[in-house]
Amino acid sequence: MRYSEAFIPTLKEDPAEAEVISHKLMMRAGCIRKLTAGVYTYLPYGLAAIRRVERIVREEMNRAGAIELMMPMVQPADLWRESGRYIKYGPELLRFTDRHERESCLGPTHEEVITDLIRKELHSYRDLPVNLYQIQTKFRDEIRPRFGLMRGREFLMKDGYSFDADDAGAEITYWKMHEAYKRIFSRCGLRFRAVQADSGTIGGNFSHEFMVLAKTGEDTIVACAACEYAANVEKAAIAAPTPAQPGTALCETVETPGKKKVADVCAFLGIEASELVKTMIYLADGKPVAVLVRGDREVELVKVKNMLKAVDIVPATDDEAFAATRMPPGYLGPVGLPIVICADQEVMAMAECVVGANEKNSHLRHVVPGRDFQVDANRIGDLRRVAATDRCPRCGGALEMTEGIEVGHIFKLGTGYSEAMKANFQDADGQERPFVMGCYGIGVSRVVAACIEQNHDEHGMVFPVPLAPYQVIILNLGVQDEKITACAEELYAELQQAGIDVLLDDRDERPGAKFKDADLLGVPFRLTIGKTFLTKGLVELRARRSGESVEVAPESLVTLLCQRIEAAMPE
C-alpha cells in the first residue's frame, strides 16, 4: 500500500474521550472512530489488524476440526423464551419489535440459534460430534461501555458451539478447544494465561478464560507460583479452613456507640478485623439475604450468586436492608436475624467472633458460630474473595495476583440448552438424548485492543509481527530525488513480490512527520531511504520494538527481512 493512497488519519494529540492507552493509540493511529457510545467504525488500519486475528482464529479452529458458518444477528424473541433467557439475559439484550409487531432481539451470543439449527438438522449419534463457529458482529447493550474496543456494545466475536453425544465426548471437544485457544493466542504473539473461570450467565459447569496479561485489565486473576493453577478471582477456590475449638465464653452485649465500620469497631474493642464477622445484605433476585464473612475479608458476589443459584444479585441499599431486616444498618449481626443467612466457611470455623447486635450502638462478643446462631449446611461455603495471602488450593504454593484482559472464554455447557429447547438425537440404543454442548468465544476486536495494551511505548503502538497490518514500512525521505525514489519503489515491488505486506510512505512530508507516523503505527520493521543511500548506497533497517538499526545494501534486504519476519513469528 502506498501511504499517499491509504486512508490512515493519524492524530497528533490524544482525543479527550480516550482514557486507556489502547483506546488513545487506536484513535491516534487511525484504527477506529467512534460513532456512538461503545460503537466504532473500524478504519482500514484497524480492520487490517482485526483481519490478522481472524485469519489465525480461522486456521486454528479449522485445524481443530471446527467448521465455519454464519448465523443471523436478528433473532426472534420466541427462541430466547424457549431457552428461558429472554428474561434471564436482562437489559443487555437489545430488544425491538418489527413492523409486524414481532418481538426480536439483536444477538449477543448464539446458543439459541445454533441449538435450533442443530435440533432441526441432526438426529443421529452418527452425525456427532459437530463443532461449528462463526466470526460475526455481536451487540450487547452494556451498562457502561468503556475503553474503546475493550468493552464496546458492538464488537467482533468468534463464537463456536459443539455438540457431542455424551459427556466424555464433550470433554474431549472441550480440551481440543482449550488447545486451539492456546495456539491462537500464542500465534498472535500475546502473553496470556488460561485460567479457571466462573461460567456466568451462559451457565454450565466447566470453564476457562484466556487472559491477556496487561495492567489495564478489568479482571484480576490469581496464579500459583509453584504449579499450573490459575483462576479468575471470581472463581478462585479457597481451601476449607481447619475448624477451631469452639469458644466456651458466653455471648454478651457490648456498647459500641457510633461504631459502624469494621475498622472503628475493631479499634474501639481492641480486636483485629479477623476476629469480627460482618453481615452484608444483598438482594438475590429481589429477595434479601445476609452474607457473613470475616471482617478482614471481601464477599465474592459471584460465589454467593452461584451458591444461591440466583440470576442477579446486588448489594442492598440501607433502606432496602432496613426494610428486609427491621434492624439498624451498621449493627447487623446473624444472631436473631429474620432473613436467609449464608456464611463463608471460614466464619463457621472461628472459635468465636464479634458481630453486630441488631440493636443500635451495640455489638455482641464471644459469639460462637453454630452455637449462638445457625446457618443451613447448604448455605455454608466458600464465599469470600481470594487474597494475596491465601495459598494455592491445589498445591499449597504461594499465589500471585495479576490484572488480565479476557480475550477468550470456553464453557462446557452440558445439556442445559438442549433440554430447554428439546434438542435431541437418537443414540445407538435407540434412546432420545439431549446433545451435550460446549461453547467457545473469542473477542476478536478486543484481542487487538489487548494486544496494544500489552505492546506499546511512549511513541506509539508496537505491533507483534503476526498481528501487524504491515510488517514493513518504507520511508522515502527524498520524494523529490530520483535515485532515492527509484530505490524505494524497487524495494516496495520486491518486498510485495516476496509476499510481505508493506507500506510505502511516498507522501511529500518532512522526515520528522514520517518517523513519527511510522512509530505511531507500530510497524515492526522500518526501512529508511535517504541521505545514507546517496552517500553510501545503504538503507537503514530498524526494528520498532528494540530500536536496533543496521545499514544494509538494498539487494540483500528482501532475504534479510524475510528471515527477520520469519524469526518473529511465534510457533
Place this chain on the structure above:
RNA sequence: CGGGAUGUAGCGCAGUCUGGUAGCGCACCUGAAUGGGGUUCAGGGGGCCGGAGGUUCAAAUCCUCUCAUCCCGACCA
C-alpha cells in the same frame, strides 16, 4: 441505575465566575523557502459556542429543561 465532570472550528483547548456580539495551538487552503525526528515565514478559509425554552436593550456567559460524551461506583452495612 447512583455520583462526578465535560460539551466552543476537524483535533486539543481558553473565554463562562464578573452578560457587550468568539479566540489560541495543531490540522486545512495559497505562495515561497526547507528536506534524517511532527520545519519556517507570509497570506487565507472555516464556528446556530450540543439542543430547546426563559431572563435581558444585549446571552457562549445567568436560569430551567433536555440530549450527548467521559470517569467513578454499583462488595466493607
